[in-house]
Amino acid sequence: MQSKSAFVAVVGRPSSGKSTLMNALCGQKVSIVSPVPQTTKNTIRGIVNRPEGQLVFLDTPGIHDSGQRLNQRLRDLAREALGEADLVLYVLDSTRAPGREEQAIAALLAPYAAKAVAAVNKTDAESADPGRARAFLTESLPGLEALDISALTGTGTPELLARLYERAPEGPAWYPEEYYTDQEPVFRIAEMVREKVLLHTREELPHAVYVDYRDSGRREDGALVYEADLVVERESQKGILIGAKGSTIRRIREEAERDLADIFPYAVVLSLRVRVQPDWKKDEKLIRKLYY
Numbered sequence: 001m002q003s004k005s006a007f008v009a010v011v012g013r014p015s016s017g018k019s020t021l022m023n024a025l026c027g028q029k030v031s032i033v034s035p036v037p038q039t040t041k042n043t044i045r046g047i048v049n050r051p052e053g054q055l056v057f058l059d060t061p062g063i064h065d066s067g068q069r070l071n072q073r074l075r076d077l078a079r080e081a082l083g084e085a086d087l088v089l090y091v092l093d094s095t096r097a098p099g100r101e102e103q104a105i106a107a108l109l110a111p112y113a114a115k116a117v118a119a120v121n122k123t124d125a126e127s128a129d130p131g132r133a134r135a136f137l138t139e140s141l142p143g144l145e146a147l148d149i150s151a152l153t154g155t156g157t158p159e160l161l162a163r164l165y166e167r168a169p170e171g172p173a174w175y176p177e178e179y180y181t182d183q184e185p186v187f188r189i190a191e192m193v194r195e196k197v198l199l200h201t202r203e204e205l206p207h208a209v210y211v212d213y214r215d216s217g218r219r220e221d222g223a224l225v226y227e228a229d230l231v232v233e234r235e236s237q238k239g240i241l242i243g244a245k246g247s248t249i250r251r252i253r254e255e256a257e258r259d260l261a262d263i264f265p266y267a268v269v270l271s272l273r274v275r276v277q278p279d280w281k282k283d284e285k286l287i288r289k290l291y292y
């Protein structure tokens with residue numbers, strides 16, 4: 001029997017739970033998660049290997065309805081993934097009313113409806129209204145298969161994965177079986193640091209920080225020492241990131257090191273500095289380098 005093989009683009013609004021869902025399906029923390037919309041800034045690949053074949057998930061940045069250059073770039077990434085993919089997994093947040101932004105996404109997805117499945121997510125939440133999300137789907141993408149899930153608790157995710165396997169075409173595996181992501185260690189470390197920056201500075205510094213990798217090397221005891229600058233746009237943001245007596249940046253470092261210990265078979269020791277680079281977000285070349 002031939003093996004199943006599919007690229008599955010995971011798309012939806014910012015914060016709908018795409019990365020949480022991909023991590024649940026892969027059984028690993030492949031993609032970072034935070035309550036801040038537009039946490040994901042690159043197309044992150046998560047790979048599921050089973051006897052019946054391989055699914056490669058493409059976790060994309062949330063599609064946000066805005067004309068800003070950065071948002072356009074992120075939207076382009078989602079669009080590219082839609083074109084490339086064999087299947088599309090459309091994630092909806094059942095706790096939020098589907099408004100104009102959701103309609104724009106449904107319109108973007110319409111040409112791909114034949115290869116799409118919808119996941120009505122966050123059904124565990126008190127404010128969840130899956131019926132409202134399903135009514136929206138019936139109206140805007142009639143005939144689309146939809147499953148109720150909670151990416152957070154795992155309810156419905158095995159059934160969703162089984163359906164994706166059923167709908168996957170036959171073909172070759174694109175990655176070795178032991179892979180669950182194709183990300184380089186230095187990228188995963190930078191992402192983990194970025195997740196902790198988002199978690200600890202979300203009110204004050206939404207998306208004002210990028211992680212500028214400097215160097216890494218092995219210590220004699222086998223630990224990986226990773227050096228990076230946390231780059232902010234203004235002098236005033238530096239103090240927020242560092243915190244009173246260095247408390248914020250210390251928490252960022254300690255929590256990232258702790259989570260990285262679950263991912264890598266060696267210790268990761270972080271050496272983080274804060275640097276100001278005025279208006280880095282307006283640097284088109286840098287944005288292209290960071291969000292590819």
Ligand SMILES: Nc1nc2c(ncn2[C@@H]2O[C@H](COP(=O)(O)OP(=O)(O)OP(=O)(O)O)[C@@H](O)[C@H]2O)c(=O)[nH]1
Nearest residue numbers: 014015016017018019020034038039040062151152
């Ligand atoms: N209650 C509940 N919360 C969830 C669920 N799935 C995700 N969340 C939360 O929703 C927030 C956003 O989750 P992410 O997985 O980062 O969402 P995303 O769609 O990847 O967001 P972007 O990368 O910003 O587009 C986080 O606080 C998650 O913990 C769920 O099934 N139930």
Ligand SMILES: [Mg+2]
Nearest residue numbers: 018019039040
């Ligand atoms: Mg995400």
